[in-house]
Amino acid sequence: xxxxxxxxxxxxxxxxxxxxxxxxxxxxxxxxxxxxxxxxxxxxxxxxxxxxxxxxxxxxxxxxxxxxxxxxxxxxxxxxxxxxxxxxxxxxxxxxxxxxxxxxxxxxxxxxxxxxxxxxxxxxxxxxxxxxxxxxxxxxxxxxxxxxxxxxxxxxxxxxxxxxxxxxxxxxxxxxxxxxxxxxxxxxxxxxxxxxxxxxxxxxxxxxxxxxxxxxxxxxx
Numbered sequence: 256x257x258x259x260x261x262x263x264x265x266x267x268x269x270x271x272x273x274x275x276x277x278x279x280x281x282x283x284x285x286x287x288x289x290x291x292x293x294x295x296x297x298x299x300x301x302x303x304x305x306x307x308x309x310x311x312x313x314x315x316x317x318x319x320x321x322x323x324x325x326x327x328x329x330x331x332x333x334x335x336x337x338x339x340x341x342x343x344x345x346x347x348x349x350x351x352x353x354x355x356x357x358x359x360x361x362x363x364x365x366x367x368x369x370x371x372x373x374x375x376x377x378x379x380x381x382x383x384x385x386x387x388x389x390x391x392x393x394x395x396x397x398x399x400x401x402x403x404x405x406x407x408x409x410x411x412x413x414x415x416x417x418x419x420x421x422x423x424x425x426x427x428x429x430x431x432x433x434x435x436x437x438x439x440x441x442x443x444x445x446x447x448x449x450x451x452x453x454x455x456x457x458x459x460x461x462x463x464x465x466x467x468x469x470x471x472x473x474x475x476x
Contacts, residue, residue: 259466299476311457321347328443342444346437356427356453364441367417372432374412379425
């Protein structure tokens with residue numbers, strides 16, 4: 256992705272977030288120099304801030320996702336079983352923009368439709384080796400109610416609805432009707448090591464520095 260494209264997506268995404276009455280923490284407004292400073296060391300270490308990915312494929316409108324990590328605990332706390340064991344993200348899935356099939360080894364997450372279009376989540380259970388089971392049904396909690404879908408079933412979440420995805424559950428998602436504002440509440444998040452994709456793709460984009468960054472991305476840290 257070109258840095259100029261990243262800057263444009265940041266501006267568009269921020270406007271979309273504000274249109275839904277959501278406010279971001281102060282460090283969302285920080286300049287690149289502020290994010291590089293000593294005072295931001297813990298923000299960088301926890302992977303907080305702006306995140307835009309095309310999964311290295313160069314087709315953001317078709318295959319991509321916008322994310323902002325607002326808070327994130329540590330693996331030390333998670334290993335100890337006490338402390339800051341949670342994380343929170345804000346995401347935007349554009350209409351018909353695919354976040355490709357993947358699973359997590361450690362992270363459990365609630366995916367919440369915070370507003371906009373319908374969020375469609377395609378689901379598979381894992382097989383014994385952790386791969387995709389294309390036969391077995393998959394059961395997920397949705398706002399306190401267990402729902403069972405056939406392999407590859409599509410769960411439709413309207414604004415206000417959510418689903419809990421436990422480690423190992425394969426999922427892909429996109430928005431239908433219009434762009435969708437998504438909330439994610441999870442256990443500690445590590446996007447560097449805890450994403451297993453069906454396709455041979457990367458989690459982060461390669462950036463062509465054709466312009467100065469408006470804000471740094473998590474991948475810039």
